[in-house]
Amino acid sequence: MASTPRILIVGEDSVTTTLISTILQKNGYSILGKLATGEEAITKSAELVPDLVVMDVILSGSLDSIDTAHYIFQIFHVPVVFISGKTEENVLARIKYAEPYGIIFKPFTAIEAATITGVALYNHAHRIKTLGKLPFGDSQKMMDNAVEAIIILDKRGRILLFNSFAVWFVDVPLKQAFMRPWRDVMMFVSDASGEEVKDPVTDATRHMAGSIYDGSISLVTTTSKRRKVILAIRPIRDNHDRLIASFISLKENKKTYR
Numbered sequence: 001m002a003s004t005p006r007i008l009i010v011g012e013d014s015v016t017t018t019l020i021s022t023i024l025q026k027n028g029y030s031i032l033g034k035l036a037t038g039e040e041a042i043t044k045s046a047e048l049v050p051d052l053v054v055m056d057v058i059l060s061g062s063l064d065s066i067d068t069a070h071y072i073f074q075i076f077h078v079p080v081v082f083i084s085g086k087t088e089e090n091v092l093a094r095i096k097y098a099e100p101y102g103i104i105f106k107p108f109t110a111i112e113a114a115t116i117t118g119v120a121l122y123n124h125a126h127r128i129k130t131l132g133k134l135p136f137g138d139s140q141k142m143m144d145n146a147v148e149a150i151i152i153l154d155k156r157g158r159i160l161l162f163n164s165f166a167v168w169f170v171d172v173p174l175k176q177a178f179m180r181p182w183r184d185v186m187m188f189v190s191d192a193s194g195e196e197v198k199d200p201v202t203d204a205t206r207h208m209a210g211s212i213y214d215g216s217i218s219l220v221t222t223t224s225k226r227r228k229v230i231l232a233i234r235p236i237r238d239n240h241d242r243l244i245a246s247f248i249s250l251k252e253n254k255k256t257y258r
Helices: 014-026 038-048 065-076 110-130 139-144 164-170 200-207
Strands: 006-010 030-035 052-056 080-085 103-106 149-154 159-162 186-190 211-213 217-221 226-237 243-252
Touching (some): 006 038, 038 052, 038 065, 065 149, 080 110, 149 164, 164 217, 164 243, 200 226
Parallel strands (some): 006 052, 052 080, 080 103
Antiparallel strands (some): 149 159, 217 226
């Protein structure tokens, strides 16, 4: 962990996010930014790798706070502290599934917010040793990869994250693809027959084993662009050995151009 802990603030209530940001800055923490949606939180966690995410239980967008926090912790090993009202019982009933490092209940004082944040950072510094390797390795390198398109799906096959190269590769920005089934964004076809390849993602997750397609296969985008590819798919388990996500790797298959 950096000498000055770096914290990402997430929530749709600007009053709450500004208040918590001010309190934590006064206590010596560095604030990486204030975001409103789960989509932004996942993307920025991959790009910036904060030491902690402080997240309101109420988020804008199509991904709720519980699922967002669960993905951030399981995929990037970034701890999450929630901010919640005591009356939000439907969210609080599910909050344990995200494995948060604490809850700051509203209305909160500066000392409460700073103490819970400090305890979370301290506990994670010790727990991180038991979490094992990151499922996707160094996420910053993954996001900057300029030769491999990387796409992360949730367990239902919906798109959670692209790296920059994938945006070019599949010809769709993440905002348009986020939480859409991957088959709405791309398809794979056999170069020999021209027919669609049987769902490779479902096949890999059903057997909980990685798959590589390095033969004559092409990706077809929604804009009708066609690219010959080497496709690799790997299911990802959480720390309870349950399927949490799928990792898709796409590389141009230059051998097929000869």
